[in-house]
Amino acid sequence: MSLLKSEPFAAVTSMDELLAIAFAMEQEAIDGYSKLAAHMRQENRPDMVAVFERLVGEESQHLGNVVHWSERVSGKQPDLSNLRWEPADTFDDEGAGSIAPELLSAYRAFAMAVRNEERAFLFWTYVAAQTDQDKLREAAERMAREELGHLATLRRERRQAFHHRRAAKPAANPPExxxxxxxxxxxxxxxxxxxxxxxxxxxxxxxxxxxxxxxxxxxxxxxxxxxxxxxxxxxxxxxxxxxxxxxxxxxxxxxxxxxxxxxxxxxxxxxxxxxxxxxxxxxxxx
Incomplete structure (x- = not known):
């Protein structure tokens, strides 16, 4: 499993802060995948545009879930002013925005997304372990379970992309x-x-x-x-x-x-x- 480069900076102390962190993490992923989709559009890779737009859609759904949760808890959307520190190291495009577009594939994109979900899962397990408030620990554990659900979905997508890639390859000797x-x-x-x-x-x-x-x-x-x-x-x-x-x-x-x-x-x-x-x-x- 991909590990975080560092543990969360400090313990989360309120639901407002926890939901603001969740909102910021999902928005960062949306922005990252949107940039990659735009880059692939410029490079005339409509197949990869579709992959990254699909990932944007997945993350947008997750973001909507966080917003709905916040509205149920506090009657308002997450407020980023509640952030005391910025969550880091949970999203990484792994150089996909700078490598040659010919080398990017659906399998590679979904593999990157899987690792991002793994990092997000680890992030929330750290948050749950650091808090001494039952309500916050349960909320962080819920976020970790949701990340596991996202992870399972993306692993299926990665597996399908792998088999599709293998099936599409011509029978030929590998180049030297x-x-x-x-x-x-x-x-x-x-x-x-x-x-x-x-x-x-x-x-x-x-x-x-x-x-x-x-x-x-x-x-x-x-x-x-x-x-x-x-x-x-x-x-x-x-x-x-x-x-x-x-x-x-x-x-x-x-x-x-x-x-x-x-x-x-x-x-x-x-x-x-x-x-x-x-x-x-x-x-x-x-």
Whole structure:
């Protein structure tokens, strides 16, 4: 289970404060998923727009439940002025707003949402444990149970997205990292021919580094990458940015789990090269 980076700052002392915290957490999630939906709309990914809008709808329903509860308890909507501290670390888009859109999938989005619900559940269990008021402990436990219900729903969505992704993959051999590096070099060579100034020399250097990694991988591969076993994400070969990010993910994975230190260090060096290449590509298109 994903853990909070820190426990809640202080014990909750009133129902008004508890409901204000719940309102703020749900609104943060709505805002986060709404931004991701807008980003995917700009990137022409209607499939992912639908996923994030669905998550917005889920969180909006949760927010409505908090508002109704507050109206029953106090006769008014939650008041954010009752917040003595801001709840933190319960929502994280895990970089979904900055990674290449080609690498984002429904499965990855629902997996992120599952981890957010896990953090919210842990948050409320901490709140329940910290209070010495029965009424507040029961309310926090109720919020934790609701988060568990949300978690179960999103886990089902994640599972369905996983099976859909597996079913949609063509039957083909996974690509080799050496082939992907060679394709990256070709992209960099092609775009270097369209540029002028110091960027040209830098792109040529990065293309050569990609070719050297390709040669090294052909001679001494790391082995099959689990990130490639289901094939490539759609259109990832068409642009150097997404391709570079995919290579980075693969190298970081190898750098953590290869059995010997020499191989892990080699994978980490390749990852550093991919980071350098990705940073250049991002700066070039800004």
């Amino acid at each position: 990292l050496s082939e992907l590096e060679q394709r990256l070099a070709e992209h960099l060579d092609a775009t270097a021919g369209k540029e002028s100034g110091p960027e040209v020399s830098r792109q040529q250097d990065l293309a050569q580094q990609a070719r050297e990694r390709a040669s090294g991988l052909a001679a001494k591969p790391f082995g099959p990458s689990p990130l490639l076993k289901d094939g490539l994400p759609p259109n990832v070969l068409e642009r150097p940015g997404p391709l570079c990010e995919l290579l980075l993910d693969c190298y970081l994975d190898f750098g953590e789990r290869l059995p010997d230190q020499e191989s892990r260090s080699r994978a980490q060096r390749f990852a550093a090269g991919a980071v350098e290449c990705r940073s250049f590509i991002r700066a070039l298109v800004q």
